[in-house]
Amino acid sequence: MPTHRPHRLAIMVFHRVRPAPDPFLSGDPDVKQFAAIMGLVRDRFSPLSLAEGLRGLEQGTLPQRAVCVTFDDGYADNLTVALPVLKQLGIPVTVFIASGYLDGRLMWNDRLAEAIRRLPGDKVDLNEYRFGVHALGDPRERAKLLRDLLGLLKYCPPEFRDVIADDLAARYAPHLRSPMLTRAQVRELHAQGAEIGGHTVTHPILARTAERDAYREIADNKEDLEGLLGERLRFFAYPNGKPMLDFGPEHVRMAKEIGYQAAVSTGPGVATATTDRFRLPRFTPWDRTPTRFGLRLLWNMRSMV
DSSP states (O other): OOOOOOOOEEEEEEOOOBSSOOSTTTTSOBHHHHHHHHHHHHHHSEEOOHHHHHHHHHHTOOOTTEEEEEEEEOBTHIIIIIHHHHHHHTOOOEEEEOGGGOSSOOOHHHHHHHHHHHOOSSEEEOGGGTOOEEEOSSHHHHHHHHHHHHHHHTTSOHHHHHHHHHHHHHHHOTTOOOOBOOHHHHHHHHHTTOEEEEOOSSOOOGGGSOHHHHHHHHHHHHHHHHHHHTSOOOEEEOSSOOBTTTBOHHHHHHHHHHTOSEEEOOOSSOBOTTSOTTSBOOBOOOOOSHHHHHHHHHHHHHHOO
16 A cells, blocks of 8 residues: 655745845855746745645645745845746745844844955954954855854844944945835735745844743734734744744744744754644755755655654
8 A cells, every 4th residue: 555645845945035146145046046946846846825835734735745935034135036036936925024124224144244245355353353363365265254153143142243243344334235125115025915924023042032022022023014014914933943942932832822823943844734833844945056956855845754
């Protein structure tokens, strides 16, 4: 007898789609790469909205190779670059927005990235921050320095992390334009069919945030976006999103109490009918060529339960 395979839902997470290749920030696809990957998703998989995917899991009606597309944080290129591709291909999308960065603010990692991009010379002395001296010979070396600094600072107290990002940005990138959505663009994104989800106000690591502050981050974000859109938000994404490292059971409880229907993490794997709806895993699509991307997505769907 054939072995029964449970219905599986792969949820992909992106952050940005850039209008042109950026060798310094190569982790984000450019629009040509994104269009090729999404074309493969349309042709070889079954793209669904997050609501449709979860309903299919509950009802046992999920099609084979079911996939959802999501974005985190709330970058303007989600509307201006990614959405036209998705609409042309008929692929639904959910965008999780950190509302504190709308209308001109920059996230600490973006401030840091643009400062590192603009550092003068072929080396930088960061000993005043206890980070040593680093070579800056080409974009790859700068990109490595950025990755290293992001890794070192991500779990530091926000006040320490922000001081360093602000200081470097003030020195080397003082006139940055925000890459984030405006409130008007959020309404436009929603009007064009994107599902809007919550992602806290300021994107803190919830597990390293006082419980009262964590609750306020989730609740105020939901209230703000619902007031902006005039309807209830259904889905939430935990910032950074690694289970038990970035969020825990108390934050799952908060998301439920605040009124969400489901929440996504960045834990690996796929969702099945037995997956906790407030700990949904998501697939991070690092591969940029459609063939490699498709193979990785298939492997993810077949190897995880």
